[in-house]
Amino acid sequence: MPALTLDRLLASIGFGSRKEARALVRMGFVELDGKVLEDPFMEFKERPECITVNGEEVTTQEKLYVMLHKPVDVECSHNPRDHESVYSLLPDRFTAMGIQSVGRLDADSEGLLLLSNQGDFIHRVESPKKGLFKYYRVGLARPFTAEQEAELLKGVMLKDERRPVLAREIRVEGDTVVIAIGEGLYHQVRRMFAAVGNHVVTLKREAIGPVALDETLGKGGWRFLTDSEVASLM
Numbered sequence: 001m002p003a004l005t006l007d008r009l010l011a012s013i014g015f016g017s018r019k020e021a022r023a024l025v026r027m028g029f030v031e032l033d034g035k036v037l038e039d040p041f042m043e044f045k046e047r048p049e050c051i052t053v054n055g056e057e058v059t060t061q062e063k064l065y066v067m068l069h070k071p072v073d074v075e076c077s078h079n080p081r082d083h084e085s086v087y088s089l090l091p092d093r094f095t096a097m098g099i100q101s102v103g104r105l106d107a108d109s110e111g112l113l114l115l116s117n118q119g120d121f122i123h124r125v126e127s128p129k130k131g132l133f134k135y136y137r138v139g140l141a142r143p144f145t146a147e148q149e150a151e152l153l154k155g156v157m158l159k160d161e162r163r164p165v166l167a168r169e170i171r172v173e174g175d176t177v178v179i180a181i182g183e184g185l186y187h188q189v190r191r192m193f194a195a196v197g198n199h200v201v202t203l204k205r206e207a208i209g210p211v212a213l214d215e216t217l218g219k220g221g222w223r224f225l226t227d228s229e230v231a232s233l234m
Contacts, residue, residue, distance in 0.1 A: 004047060006030070007040040012062050014093025015053060029054045058091075063118050064099050065230045066090070067211070070113040071219040076104040083107050089220050090115070102126060102208075103134075103184045111136070111205035112213040114225070114233075125208060125233055126184060132209035132233065133168050133180040136189050139202035144177050148196040152179070156195040161185065165192065178206070209233055 010021035022040035031052040102114040155164030169180035190200045210232045
């Protein structure tokens with residue numbers, strides 16, 4: 001394995017090519033422990049936890065596991081059509097590191113969005129076979145009835161689907177309904193409520209499996225997942 005040099009380190013965390021990383025160092029933009037680093041080929045025996053680039057302290061982890069509080073009117077796409085991209089809420093270097101959303105939330109929905117650059121993690125969380133339920137808090141246009149609840153728990157047919165889809169859990173909490181689903185079909189929750197004669201007005205994803213949205217994150221805010229959160233999802 002090649003030695004971990006400063007230019008390799010910077011390139012691995014999204015600061016351009018190794019050539020571009022060397023230019024950052026030579027311009028005096030890189031510091032470690034308060035000291036400006038001048039040699040782009042300096043070697044590290046151990047990977048430092050943090051490094052400062054252009055005045056910003058950044059972690060040096062290559063594997064990204066991120067929780068984001070997605071607002072409405074933001075698209076989960078690198079090439080959005082009608083709204084800003086969810087990736088614009090994250091550091092530019094994350095895109096350079098290959099970060100992708102784990103599933104999607106449509107532009108009219110908000111709440112918990114996970115993102116990563118690790119394919120095995122993305123597949124594990126997205127796969128309905130792995131048993132990670134997704135929990136949504138729903139505001140409805142009309143009163144939610146016991147009959148509608150029974151239909152959703154039994155399963156409803158959606159257009160273009162081969163088999164019924166069903167709610168795994170339902171809780172009525174005040175004026176909202178919390179529903180858990182096992183899949184991640186296109187507009188699934190909205191289509192399920194429409195199938196039983198209701199209409200979704202607001203939709204917020206609150207949890208995926210054991211990981212709940214950190215409510216200290218304002219809309220558009222993000223943080224890294226903890227090691228225990230990653231482990232619980234895997």
